[in-house]
Amino acid sequence: MGKFIFQAVIGLVVVGTIFGFGVVVGGGFSNDVAEIGVQSRIADCLPLETSQELEACLAQPEDAP
Numbered sequence: 001m002g003k004f005i006f007q008a009v010i011g012l013v014v015v016g017t018i019f020g021f022g023v024v025v026g027g028g029f030s031n032d033v034a035e036i037g038v039q040s041r042i043a044d045c046l047p048l049e050t051s052q053e054l055e056a057c058l059a060q061p062e063d064a065p
Contacts, residue, residue, distance in 0.1 A: 041058060042058070044057075045057035
């Protein structure tokens with residue numbers, strides 16, 4: 001019985017470690033994708049004269065002309 005409990009604990013540790021790495025890698029990937037999206041929206045709004053114009057452009061929905 002003790003061997004089974006030990007194996008179950010080891011299994012949970014391995015699964016938890018794999019899950020933790022997945023969260024870290026997945027979170028990093030989603031942040032990169034979001035950053036690329038923001039950079040492309042800013043690039044679409046440029047060139048503008050003032051920061052107020054940039055803020056107004058970024059406040060528009062993405063599908064607006």
